[in-house]
Amino acid sequence: MRLSVVPIYKRELRAYFQNPGVYVTLAIFLSVAGWFVYSGLAWFVRICMDRRMQMQMGSGPVNFTEFVVKDTFGIISFLFLFVIPLLTMRLFAEEKKSGTFELLVTCPVTDWGLVLGKYLAALSVVVAFLMLSGIFPLVFSRLGDPEWPVVGSCYLGLLLVGMAYVAFGTFASTLTENQIIAGVVTFFGLLAFYLVGDMGIGGMGAVSRVFEGLSIRQHSENLIRGRILPEDITYFVAFAVGFLFLANNVLESRRWRV
């Protein structure tokens, strides 16, 4: 059966690149990340100088990756909480509001074609953002000596986080015809998944383990440290697939909903 992912994907991607809001988001994303990179580097330099004075008393050299690279990727994954809702909120909400949704779903395209086409287009934009953030590792390689496998693991982590966030945002956008609501639901929903690991603190062991298991931050931390664990990859893939299924169900529900 023909899903019609490709036509939807192509149109959606074109709409992204014609949308000035995307460029504004990109500019803010890179500026904020760049500012954190800069302050991270400044901090690193100060520590290096402190250590150099202490080295005469016998402490080792400072690890560049530990201090700068990991922080940078931690910041980017945090910024995704703000950036991705802005990118995904329009996916379905805009079409529902303007009425183009009716024309779209009366074309011979499947609901999965719609969900996947739009999801992949938004994910492509996120990947484009990530590729542009490659400027930071380039800067690092000139200033210090980053551990490239860790950088690779960080990018894998960001890709997985992006997949999960975009899936959640796609789902939220199917729920409403109001883009603002879709964006707010995405932001607070993701924030909840981000912080849920801390909610178990002080609770019983089993409860706090469940909360930690659900937490986005818990699972991305390993990847940022350069540890690629199957359970983390499974978590993000399952998160994405689960919310895409929900998005598809919401679309299907319009047929029988009263």
Next chain:
Amino acid sequence: MIKAESLTKVYGTTTAIADVSFDLAAGEVLGFLGPNGAGKSTTMRILTCFIQPTSGHATVAGFDVTTQSLEVRRRIGYLPEGVPLYNDMTVRSYLDFIGDAKGHSRSLRKKYIADAMEHTGLQSVAGRLLGHLSKGFRQRVGLAQAILGDPQVLILDEPTIGLDPQQVIEIRDLIKRMAHKRTVILSTHILPEVSMTCDKVIIINQGQIVAQGTPEKLTSELQREGITRVVVKGPADDVRRKLNAMAGVTSVAVARKLDGNVAEFEVKSRRGEDIRARAAAGIVGAGWELLELRTEGMTLEEIFLKVVVSEKGVQEHAA
């Protein structure tokens, strides 16, 4: 080609349509006529698989709209009410996207787009952004995407709403040209549109079909009295009395007094009675001059008002 069997759609506590049934053969043009909110759009949305009926069945080209929705959608060109378009696309790229979504290959698409643009006169604006087009052109783009790929069935929701008279005429001509090769359903609340373009009319009000048939059939069925206009030169009172006494005549009124003893009479008669021969013979026999004699059919407009506006009409014809 299109068959609807007691379609019913209930939203919460309001019934949008109730027990809507009709049958449309290939090549026919059906006009849905009704005031705003009568259920025209709901019926069309069911046929295009946008929503599912609460109960009842409908098939398009033999495929069920609920269980074989993809097959139905492959055969339909749909113009939704209000012509929703992506304002950030050009006419050509939009039509290309629709062709792509309909599953046509690149080479076929090229040909289909050229055809559709030619039919709708869009060549001059092919590279313009949809958001910058006038309402008339947007409507044409909506029609172009509906006819793209030559679907068997066209479903057009209010295709001429909000256009200026010249554009209305153009769009109507377009629909007439496209009809008969295809099966067309269009909705409107403008009456002349139906008598001009449709083979079959369904009058729908408050979610129920109140009358259906050919425009001619509706006219003759719903006409409960005949009206004959007679212009006579002679003493008005005597003429009126004479006409009133004739068999089949229910009432006579002087519609207009003209110069020099000439008057126009409006003669109402029972349905199915043709009183023209009798009236002519009577007037001439009395020695007056018969200047004009014509029967007046009821316009669709009057039927519509009769059926839709009066509650009595609704009850009588729903039964």
